[in-house]
Amino acid sequence: MSESPVPNSNNKTRVFEGMLFAVNEEIGPNLRINASPLNDREAIAAVIQGMTAVGFGEGRVKGLFGPLPVPYNSLYRTIVYVFTVEAPRSQDPKTREYGRFCALFMVFRREMIRFISNSYRMIESMLNMYKDTYLKHEKDLKPESLQIIYDEIISNLKYHLQxxxxxxxxxxxxxxxxxxxxxxxxxxxxxxxxxxxxxxxxxxxxxxxxxxxxxxxxxxxxxxxxxxxxxxxxxxxxxxxxxxxxxxxxxxxxx
The missing domain is CATH 3.40.20.10 (Severin)
Incomplete structure:
Protein backbone atom coordinates (compact mmCIF):
# COMPACT_ATOMS: atom_id res chain seq x y z
CA MET A 1 0.00 0.00 0.00
CA SER A 2 1.52 3.32 -1.04
CA GLU A 3 0.81 6.70 0.48
CA SER A 4 0.77 10.24 -0.82
CA PRO A 5 0.90 13.26 1.47
CA VAL A 6 -2.30 15.05 2.37
CA PRO A 7 -2.01 18.74 1.48
CA ASN A 8 -0.87 20.63 4.56
CA SER A 9 -3.20 23.56 5.10
CA ASN A 10 -4.51 25.52 8.04
CA ASN A 11 -7.35 26.89 5.94
CA LYS A 12 -10.50 26.43 8.00
CA THR A 13 -12.59 26.43 4.81
CA ARG A 14 -10.96 23.35 3.27
CA VAL A 15 -13.67 21.04 1.97
CA PHE A 16 -11.86 17.68 1.86
CA GLU A 17 -9.45 16.18 4.38
CA GLY A 18 -7.81 13.62 2.10
CA MET A 19 -8.39 10.82 -0.38
CA LEU A 20 -8.37 7.06 -0.81
CA PHE A 21 -7.76 5.21 -4.05
CA ALA A 22 -8.64 1.58 -4.68
CA VAL A 23 -8.98 -0.83 -7.59
CA ASN A 24 -10.87 -4.06 -8.03
CA GLU A 25 -8.26 -6.73 -8.65
CA GLU A 26 -8.68 -10.46 -9.21
CA ILE A 27 -8.62 -10.97 -5.43
CA GLY A 28 -11.14 -8.17 -4.77
CA PRO A 29 -10.92 -4.49 -3.70
CA ASN A 30 -7.36 -3.36 -3.05
CA LEU A 31 -6.55 -0.08 -1.28
CA ARG A 32 -3.56 1.41 -3.09
CA ILE A 33 -3.43 4.90 -1.59
CA ASN A 34 -4.47 6.17 1.82
CA ALA A 35 -3.74 9.90 1.92
CA SER A 36 -6.26 10.76 4.59
CA PRO A 37 -6.74 11.06 8.36
CA LEU A 38 -8.18 7.53 8.41
CA ASN A 39 -6.09 4.68 9.74
CA ASP A 40 -5.66 1.59 7.55
CA ARG A 41 -8.45 -0.33 9.26
CA GLU A 42 -10.94 2.50 8.66
CA ALA A 43 -9.71 3.15 5.12
CA ILE A 44 -9.87 -0.51 4.04
CA ALA A 45 -13.36 -0.88 5.52
CA ALA A 46 -14.51 2.32 3.77
CA VAL A 47 -13.16 1.06 0.44
CA ILE A 48 -14.78 -2.37 0.73
CA GLN A 49 -18.08 -0.83 1.80
CA GLY A 50 -18.07 1.78 -0.97
CA MET A 51 -17.02 -0.51 -3.81
CA THR A 52 -19.47 -3.19 -2.71
CA ALA A 53 -22.29 -0.64 -2.59
CA VAL A 54 -21.84 0.36 -6.25
CA GLY A 55 -21.33 -3.23 -7.43
CA PHE A 56 -18.77 -5.15 -9.48
CA GLY A 57 -20.83 -6.53 -12.37
CA GLU A 58 -20.09 -5.99 -16.06
CA GLY A 59 -22.93 -3.48 -16.22
CA ARG A 60 -21.71 -1.59 -13.18
CA VAL A 61 -22.52 2.08 -12.88
CA LYS A 62 -19.99 4.89 -13.01
CA GLY A 63 -19.90 8.40 -11.61
CA LEU A 64 -20.08 10.00 -8.18
CA PHE A 65 -21.85 8.37 -5.22
CA GLY A 66 -22.39 9.11 -1.55
CA PRO A 67 -22.01 10.55 0.97
CA LEU A 68 -21.14 7.30 2.72
CA PRO A 69 -20.30 6.72 6.39
CA VAL A 70 -16.80 5.62 7.37
CA PRO A 71 -16.80 2.37 9.36
CA TYR A 72 -15.23 2.70 12.83
CA ASN A 73 -15.00 6.51 12.53
CA SER A 74 -18.11 8.66 12.92
CA LEU A 75 -16.25 11.96 12.38
CA TYR A 76 -15.80 11.46 8.64
CA ARG A 77 -17.79 10.71 5.50
CA THR A 78 -16.76 9.94 1.93
CA ILE A 79 -17.99 10.43 -1.59
CA VAL A 80 -16.71 7.93 -4.15
CA TYR A 81 -16.02 8.47 -7.84
CA VAL A 82 -16.10 5.15 -9.72
CA PHE A 83 -14.64 4.68 -13.19
CA THR A 84 -12.86 2.13 -15.36
CA VAL A 85 -9.46 2.34 -17.02
CA GLU A 86 -8.07 0.39 -19.93
CA ALA A 87 -6.07 -2.61 -18.66
CA PRO A 88 -4.79 -4.56 -21.70
CA ARG A 89 -2.11 -6.39 -19.67
CA SER A 90 -4.49 -7.85 -17.10
CA GLN A 91 -4.51 -11.63 -16.64
CA ASP A 92 -8.31 -11.51 -16.36
CA PRO A 93 -10.03 -11.60 -19.79
CA LYS A 94 -13.06 -9.69 -18.48
CA THR A 95 -10.81 -6.92 -17.16
CA ARG A 96 -9.03 -6.74 -20.52
CA GLU A 97 -12.40 -6.45 -22.26
CA TYR A 98 -14.32 -4.16 -19.88
CA GLY A 99 -11.49 -2.34 -18.11
CA ARG A 100 -10.22 -2.14 -14.53
CA PHE A 101 -12.83 -0.97 -12.01
CA CYS A 102 -11.44 1.89 -9.86
CA ALA A 103 -12.70 4.08 -7.05
CA LEU A 104 -11.43 7.46 -5.87
CA PHE A 105 -12.76 8.36 -2.41
CA MET A 106 -12.79 11.95 -1.17
CA VAL A 107 -12.78 12.12 2.63
CA PHE A 108 -14.46 14.98 4.49
CA ARG A 109 -15.66 15.85 7.96
CA ARG A 110 -19.30 14.99 8.58
CA GLU A 111 -20.32 18.62 9.19
CA MET A 112 -19.45 19.42 5.56
CA ILE A 113 -22.32 17.28 4.22
CA ARG A 114 -24.52 20.28 3.45
CA PHE A 115 -21.84 21.95 1.34
CA ILE A 116 -20.87 18.69 -0.37
CA SER A 117 -24.50 18.03 -1.28
CA ASN A 118 -24.89 21.53 -2.72
CA SER A 119 -21.65 21.15 -4.73
CA TYR A 120 -22.24 17.56 -5.86
CA ARG A 121 -22.68 18.16 -9.59
CA MET A 122 -19.77 20.56 -9.69
CA ILE A 123 -17.47 17.99 -8.05
CA GLU A 124 -18.62 15.26 -10.44
CA SER A 125 -18.09 17.53 -13.46
CA MET A 126 -14.54 18.33 -12.33
CA LEU A 127 -13.72 14.63 -11.91
CA ASN A 128 -15.20 13.81 -15.32
CA MET A 129 -12.67 16.15 -16.93
CA TYR A 130 -9.86 13.74 -16.04
CA LYS A 131 -11.36 10.66 -17.73
CA ASP A 132 -9.38 11.27 -20.92
CA THR A 133 -6.09 12.05 -19.15
CA TYR A 134 -5.11 10.72 -15.72
CA LEU A 135 -8.06 8.32 -15.43
CA LYS A 136 -7.95 6.59 -18.82
CA HIS A 137 -5.14 4.00 -18.76
CA GLU A 138 -4.08 1.76 -15.89
CA LYS A 139 -0.45 2.77 -16.42
CA ASP A 140 -1.38 6.40 -15.66
CA LEU A 141 -2.80 5.65 -12.20
CA LYS A 142 0.19 6.99 -10.29
CA PRO A 143 0.12 8.62 -6.83
CA GLU A 144 1.40 11.90 -8.24
CA SER A 145 -1.36 11.97 -10.89
CA LEU A 146 -4.08 11.36 -8.32
CA GLN A 147 -2.53 14.01 -6.08
CA ILE A 148 -2.80 16.52 -8.94
CA ILE A 149 -6.52 15.73 -9.27
CA TYR A 150 -7.05 16.10 -5.53
CA ASP A 151 -5.12 19.38 -5.33
CA GLU A 152 -6.98 20.90 -8.28
CA ILE A 153 -10.36 20.01 -6.80
CA ILE A 154 -9.33 21.47 -3.45
CA SER A 155 -8.19 24.70 -5.10
CA ASN A 156 -11.50 25.07 -6.96
CA LEU A 157 -13.79 24.29 -4.02
CA LYS A 158 -13.87 26.96 -1.35
CA TYR A 159 -16.27 26.94 1.55
CA HIS A 160 -16.57 30.24 3.37
CA LEU A 161 -17.55 29.93 7.01
CA GLN A 162 -20.73 31.86 7.64
Missing part, protein backbone atom coordinates in the same frame (compact mmCIF):
# COMPACT_ATOMS: atom_id res chain seq x y z
CA UNK A 163 -22.94 33.37 10.28
CA UNK A 164 -26.43 32.03 9.55
CA UNK A 165 -29.69 33.40 10.98
CA UNK A 166 -33.04 31.61 11.28
CA UNK A 167 -36.49 32.41 12.62
CA UNK A 168 -38.86 29.65 13.70
CA UNK A 169 -42.53 30.59 13.57
CA UNK A 170 -45.68 28.44 13.44
CA UNK A 171 -43.59 25.35 12.84
CA UNK A 172 -41.79 26.88 9.84
CA UNK A 173 -38.06 27.58 9.76
CA UNK A 174 -36.96 30.57 7.67
CA UNK A 175 -33.33 31.41 6.94
CA UNK A 176 -32.54 35.08 6.40
CA UNK A 177 -29.86 36.24 3.99
CA UNK A 178 -27.57 39.28 3.94
CA UNK A 179 -27.18 39.34 7.75
CA UNK A 180 -30.74 40.46 8.40
CA UNK A 181 -33.52 39.17 10.67
CA UNK A 182 -37.16 39.91 11.47
CA UNK A 183 -37.70 39.35 15.17
CA UNK A 184 -40.66 37.37 16.46
CA UNK A 185 -41.90 33.82 16.27
CA UNK A 186 -41.07 31.01 18.67
CA UNK A 187 -37.29 31.19 18.33
CA UNK A 188 -34.35 33.04 16.78
CA UNK A 189 -31.28 30.98 15.85
CA UNK A 190 -27.79 32.31 15.12
CA UNK A 191 -25.12 29.89 13.89
CA UNK A 192 -21.45 30.85 13.98
CA UNK A 193 -19.79 28.24 11.77
CA UNK A 194 -16.26 29.31 12.63
CA UNK A 195 -16.83 28.89 16.37
CA UNK A 196 -19.11 25.85 15.80
CA UNK A 197 -21.79 27.35 18.06
CA UNK A 198 -25.57 27.51 17.66
CA UNK A 199 -27.14 30.31 19.71
CA UNK A 200 -30.89 30.38 20.20
CA UNK A 201 -33.41 32.65 21.88
CA UNK A 202 -37.01 31.88 22.81
CA UNK A 203 -39.49 34.51 23.87
CA UNK A 204 -40.79 33.99 27.43
CA UNK A 205 -44.27 34.87 26.16
CA UNK A 206 -44.80 31.70 24.14
CA UNK A 207 -46.39 28.55 25.59
CA UNK A 208 -44.45 25.53 26.85
CA UNK A 209 -45.84 23.48 23.97
CA UNK A 210 -44.59 25.98 21.39
CA UNK A 211 -41.20 26.07 23.11
CA UNK A 212 -40.92 22.28 22.82
CA UNK A 213 -41.84 22.37 19.14
CA UNK A 214 -39.32 25.14 18.48
CA UNK A 215 -36.58 23.21 20.30
CA UNK A 216 -37.23 20.22 18.05
CA UNK A 217 -36.82 22.48 15.01
CA UNK A 218 -33.55 23.82 16.44
CA UNK A 219 -32.29 20.29 17.07
CA UNK A 220 -33.28 19.37 13.51
CA UNK A 221 -31.15 22.19 12.07
CA UNK A 222 -28.12 20.95 14.01
CA UNK A 223 -28.73 17.31 13.13
CA UNK A 224 -29.51 17.63 9.42
CA UNK A 225 -27.32 20.59 8.49
CA UNK A 226 -24.34 19.90 10.77
CA UNK A 227 -24.61 16.26 11.88
CA UNK A 228 -25.03 17.34 15.54
CA UNK A 229 -21.57 18.90 15.53
CA UNK A 230 -22.55 22.34 16.86
CA UNK A 231 -22.54 23.33 20.52
CA UNK A 232 -25.93 24.79 21.51
CA UNK A 233 -26.07 27.86 23.75
CA UNK A 234 -29.29 29.48 24.95
CA UNK A 235 -29.57 33.28 25.01
CA UNK A 236 -31.51 33.86 28.21
CA UNK A 237 -32.84 37.38 27.59
CA UNK A 238 -33.85 39.57 24.68
CA UNK A 239 -31.07 41.97 25.64
CA UNK A 240 -28.55 39.15 25.24
CA UNK A 241 -30.04 38.35 21.83
CA UNK A 242 -29.76 41.98 20.72
CA UNK A 243 -26.14 42.11 21.89
CA UNK A 244 -25.34 38.97 19.90
CA UNK A 245 -27.04 40.37 16.79
CA UNK A 246 -25.00 43.55 17.14
CA UNK A 247 -21.81 41.55 17.69
CA UNK A 248 -22.33 39.74 14.37
CA UNK A 249 -23.47 42.89 12.59
CA UNK A 250 -26.95 41.48 11.91
CA UNK A 251 -29.53 44.11 10.98
CA UNK A 252 -33.05 43.91 12.42
CA UNK A 253 -35.79 44.49 9.83
CA UNK A 254 -39.10 45.89 11.02
CA UNK A 255 -42.22 44.05 9.84
Missing amino acids: TRIFRIENGLTTEFEERTIILGGEAIVIINEEERILYYYQSPEISKEDKKKALKSIERINRIEYQDSLESKKLATKETLLQKLQEYDIKIIEE
